Amino acid sequence: MPDAPEQRDRHQTVTSETIEVLKNRRSIRKYADDPVTDAMVEVILEAAFRAPTSSNLQAYSVIQVRDPDTRAKLAAVGGNQQHIIDCPLFLAFCADLTRIEAAFQKNGHDLSDNNMELGLVATIDAALVGMSTYLAADSLGIRGVMIGAMRNDPEAVAEILGLPDRVYVVFGMCLGYPAEAPKQKPRMPKSGMIHHERYDLEAALAAMAAYDPDLRAHYDAIGKDTTDDSWSHDVHAKFSKRPRDHLRAALKKRGFDFT
Numbered sequence: 001m002p003d004a005p006e007q008r009d010r011h012q013t014v015t016s017e018t019i020e021v022l023k024n025r026r027s028i029r030k031y032a033d034d035p036v037t038d039a040m041v042e043v044i045l046e047a048a049f050r051a052p053t054s055s056n057l058q059a060y061s062v063i064q065v066r067d068p069d070t071r072a073k074l075a076a077v078g079g080n081q082q083h084i085i086d087c088p089l090f091l092a093f094c095a096d097l098t099r100i101e102a103a104f105q106k107n108g109h110d111l112s113d114n115n116m117e118l119g120l121v122a123t124i125d126a127a128l129v130g131m132s133t134y135l136a137a138d139s140l141g142i143r144g145v146m147i148g149a150m151r152n153d154p155e156a157v158a159e160i161l162g163l164p165d166r167v168y169v170v171f172g173m174c175l176g177y178p179a180e181a182p183k184q185k186p187r188m189p190k191s192g193m194i195h196h197e198r199y200d201l202e203a204a205l206a207a208m209a210a211y212d213p214d215l216r217a218h219y220d221a222i223g224k225d226t227t228d229d230s231w232s233h234d235v236h237a238k239f240s241k242r243p244r245d246h247l248r249a250a251l252k253k254r255g256f257d258f259t
């Protein structure tokens with residue numbers, strides 16, 4: 001006798017092409033020589049710009065960087081990450097308040113007293129366009145990695161890319177056809193990341209405790225040095241030093257008042 005619809009649903013694995021793409025995603029830092037053409041970039045970005053945007057502000061810009069000298073300068077700011085130089089295409093995703101300021105000026109104002117909300121809105125907009133770009137590129141077989149190290153020195157990056165006031169690079173992105181197939185990095189158990197109706201703190205902390213040995217096993221498998229409490233150790237080691245502590249002051253100089 002055929003299953004009732006509810007039973008059929010339970011038996012079927014729910015999936016789709018998009019879900020499989022997302023489930024297989026991993027950062028790629030080594031690239032084949034095959035070019036990522038301007039025509040491809042145009043199509044990818046046109047699709048990515050359909051990302052949702054707060055109040056239709058479209059508070060982002062994307063800079064394509066192909067010039068090797070510019071890449072070398074950006075890599076120097078970004079902790080000398082070789083993939084910034086080697087990737088066929090580097091994109092800088094900017095939070096951009098210039099057009100919003102122009103709209104203000106038409107109405108007799110400027111953005112000299114902009115606030116945290118506007119900075120966040122532009123930053124979120126840039127991030128959404130960035131992830132959409134990543135996925136649009138993936139659909140053409142192009143993979144890559146995001147580069148937060150562009151925030152190491154927002155003023156130096158602005159100088160290199162000729163950014164006007166009220167624009168900063170939220171992150172960069174190296175893109176190209178992959179020349180490596182790294183093992184996927186595990187994620188924390190979703191039992192502690194997905195909550196039902198109310199936040200479950202016990203489950204959240206249990207997920208973290210379960211993750212340390214998982215990440216350690218992953219790093220052991222790929223021959224990367226780690227500690228027993230891999231994730232909690234790394235997070236503490238990196239973030240207890242207050243990395244990029246100058247960021248708020250640097251972004252204020254760029255015209256973003258995160259206060």
Ligand SMILES: Cc1cc2nc3c(=O)[nH]c(=O)nc-3n(C[C@H](O)[C@H](O)[C@H](O)COP(=O)(O)O)c2cc1C
Binds near residue numbers: 145184
């Ligand atoms: C905003 C952002 C900035 C990142 N910056 C860097 C970076 O500067 N260099 C790098 O090698 N990876 C960078 N990554 C990649 C993360 O390290 C990577 O996504 C994370 O370790 C998980 O690995 P996976 O992407 O392979 O799953 C960044 C990721 C994000 C989302």
